[in-house]
Amino acid sequence: MSNLQELICITCPKGCVTKVWKEKGNIKIEGKICKKGKEYIKQEYIEPKRVLTSTVVVERSSIKRLPIRTREAIPKKKVFMAMNHLSEIRIKPPVKIGTVIVSNLLNTGVDVIACDDLF
Amino acid sequence: MATTRHLDLAIIGSGPAGLAAAVKARQSGIKDVVVFERDERPGGILPQCIHNGFGLQKFKAELTGPEYANRYIKMAQAHSVDIELDTMVLEIDKNRTLTAVSEHGGLRAYQCRSIILAMGCRERPRGAIGIGGTRPAGVFTAGQAQRLVNIEGYMPGEAVVILGSGDVGMIMARRLSLEGAEVKAVTEIQPFTSGLIRNEVQCLHDFDIPLLLSHTVVEIYGDKRVEGVTLAEVDAGWQPLEGTEHFIACDTLLLSVGLIPENELSKMAGVSLDPRTGGAYVNELLETNVPGIFSCGNVLHVNDYVDEVSNEGEIAARGAKNHIKGSPVGKKKEIALVGNKTIGQIVPQAISGQQPVTLCIRVKRPMEKLTLRIGAIFEKKIAYARPSEMIQIRLSKKILSELEPSTARLKVSCEER
Numbered sequence: 001m002s003n004l005q006e007l008i009c010i011t012c013p014k015g016c017v018t019k020v021w022k023e024k025g026n027i028k029i030e031g032k033i034c035k036k037g038k039e040y041i042k043q044e045y046i047e048p049k050r051v052l053t054s055t056v057v058v059e060r061s062s063i064k065r066l067p068i069r070t071r072e073a074i075p076k077k078k079v080f081m082a083m084n085h086l087s088e089i090r091i092k093p094p095v096k097i098g099t100v101i102v103s104n105l106l107n108t109g110v111d112v113i114a115c116d117d118l119f
Numbered sequence: 120m121a122t123t124r125h126l127d128l129a130i131i132g133s134g135p136a137g138l139a140a141a142v143k144a145r146q147s148g149i150k151d152v153v154v155f156e157r158d159e160r161p162g163g164i165l166p167q168c169i170h171n172g173f174g175l176q177k178f179k180a181e182l183t184g185p186e187y188a189n190r191y192i193k194m195a196q197a198h199s200v201d202i203e204l205d206t207m208v209l210e211i212d213k214n215r216t217l218t219a220v221s222e223h224g225g226l227r228a229y230q231c232r233s234i235i236l237a238m239g240c241r242e243r244p245r246g247a248i249g250i251g252g253t254r255p256a257g258v259f260t261a262g263q264a265q266r267l268v269n270i271e272g273y274m275p276g277e278a279v280v281i282l283g284s285g286d287v288g289m290i291m292a293r294r295l296s297l298e299g300a301e302v303k304a305v306t307e308i309q310p311f312t313s314g315l316i317r318n319e320v321q322c323l324h325d326f327d328i329p330l331l332l333s334h335t336v337v338e339i340y341g342d343k344r345v346e347g348v349t350l351a352e353v354d355a356g357w358q359p360l361e362g363t364e365h366f367i368a369c370d371t372l373l374l375s376v377g378l379i380p381e382n383e384l385s386k387m388a389g390v391s392l393d394p395r396t397g398g399a400y401v402n403e404l405l406e407t408n409v410p411g412i413f414s415c416g417n418v419l420h421v422n423d424y425v426d427e428v429s430n431e432g433e434i435a436a437r438g439a440k441n442h443i444k445g446s447p448v449g450k451k452k453e454i455a456l457v458g459n460k461t462i463g464q465i466v467p468q469a470i471s472g473q474q475p476v477t478l479c480i481r482v483k484r485p486m487e488k489l490t491l492r493i494g495a496i497f498e499k500k501i502a503y504a505r506p507s508e509m510i511q512i513r514l515s516k517k518i519l520s521e522l523e524p525s526t527a528r529l530k531v532s533c534e535e536r
Contacts, residue, residue: 010321
């Protein structure tokens with residue numbers, strides 16, 4: 001089975017270890033896993049996603065960096081591309097927490113938002 | 120010094136414990152509440168913890184550290200909490216006199232009806248673990264590096280080795296990788312990680328960073344700047360095994376080797392400390408041995424989740440309210456909680472047995488299929504336990520009603536089945 005992956009569930013602190021593979025178009029999971037964990041493992045197998053948190057450069061302020069995050073998880077494979085994109089961003093105060101800093105990041109359909117107020 | 124000001128409640132520290140305590144105190148009707156914060160902004164360590172995973176319990180949302188802090192700062196403002204920023208508490212004593220200094224207010228004295236200690240914890244530095252070698256630039260604690268990257272906007276280095284698999288260390292492994300550094304290895308002296316599984320997966324596996332268990336750094340090389348470190352495998356007694364040494368070139372070494380509650384002020388006031396937690400001995404309302412002085416959050420014991428820290432702040436505020444009203448708990452009767460050899464720590468260390476309480480327990484080593492017992496009143500089968508994951512046990516009024524009136528000690532034990 002070349003498409004076999006060993007995945008650890010992180011839904012709870014227990015950290016169940018599973019073996020996942022594809023068989024006739026169906027995803028098979030081996031290992032004791034709860035219902036919630038099953039969903040996570042399936043998603044992780046098909047398309048792993050992560051909430052990306054980072055900072056962007058602040059100009060004209062004594063505060064140097066503004067913390068930001070993607071509102072929802074984005075495909076893991078786009079994380080480094082997203083970091084490159086974010087490194088170009090320059091922000092000036094004032095910014096309110098929750099403000100969209102980048103909309104539709106790399107066509108993921110997910111916005112990047114400010115995680116703090118900037119006065 | 121100017122005249123002494125009277126306060127109902129002084130809270131030292133405006134992190135997640137202090138702010139939660141302040142909000143709860145105001146909600147419960149305590150009038151003169153002042154929070155003392157030595158930094159120029161409130162929030163404690165949260166502003167530099169830009170990763171997510173905060174607030175799942177308190178806000179039913181997965182927030183970043185700055186977002187969690189922001190919510191509490193706004194709640195504090197809404198409840199007219201007075202936060203004295205840029206203000207250092209120099210001394211407190213057993214009569215609850217507090218001395219603070221700031222550039223804007225000078226040296227001031229306060230007479231407090233109650234005090235909540237919420238100073239948090241500090242990282243264990245290089246000096247505390249005794250690594251051999253030279254003393255070049257490029258050795259940082261993980262939290263120091265976190266501040267440099269996330270607040271100041273500087274990268275501490277390009278090729279990094281991290282000693283210790285604590286959560287902050289693993290989170291920094293991810294953060295530095297995202298910012299373009301190469302994290303060459305995370306080493307852990309114990310045969311198991313000391314952080315959460317979630318962080319092992321999302322911070323190390325995601326970036327193909329090797330985690331070397333039962334390994335440590337035995338020597339640091341470099342004249343002006345770190346040039347590399349020697350790693351070695353260790354035996355069960357943490358002694359380096361000869362012949363296993365290998366060199367890794369790097370310009371930065373991060374230390375994530377434990378957190379220590381910051382109790383300098385507590386000691387001045389005569390607060391007794393528990394050597395197992397590094398924090399105060401407390402009862403269920405988190406009151407220390409000094410009447411009217413309470414301790415909560417990471418200055419009491421290092422917690423896993425910020426939500427637990429804020430919960431403790433709220434309990435301490437309840438305690439302060441009771442004290443101000445003149446109805447202290449647990450003074451008449453105290454039942455000591457005593458752990459057997461598998462138990463690393465228990466908070467609170469004593470209870471009155473008269474009101475419900477949540478016990479925070481850590482085991483000393485990883486265990487599977489265990490039974491946790493508290494005296495003859497509580498028994499629970501647990502699938503697994505790890506030192507890095509605090510076990511919380513709620514003792515309801517009903518459970519506590521089964522206590523014999525003469526009980527002075529309650530044994531807490533974990534045994535494998």
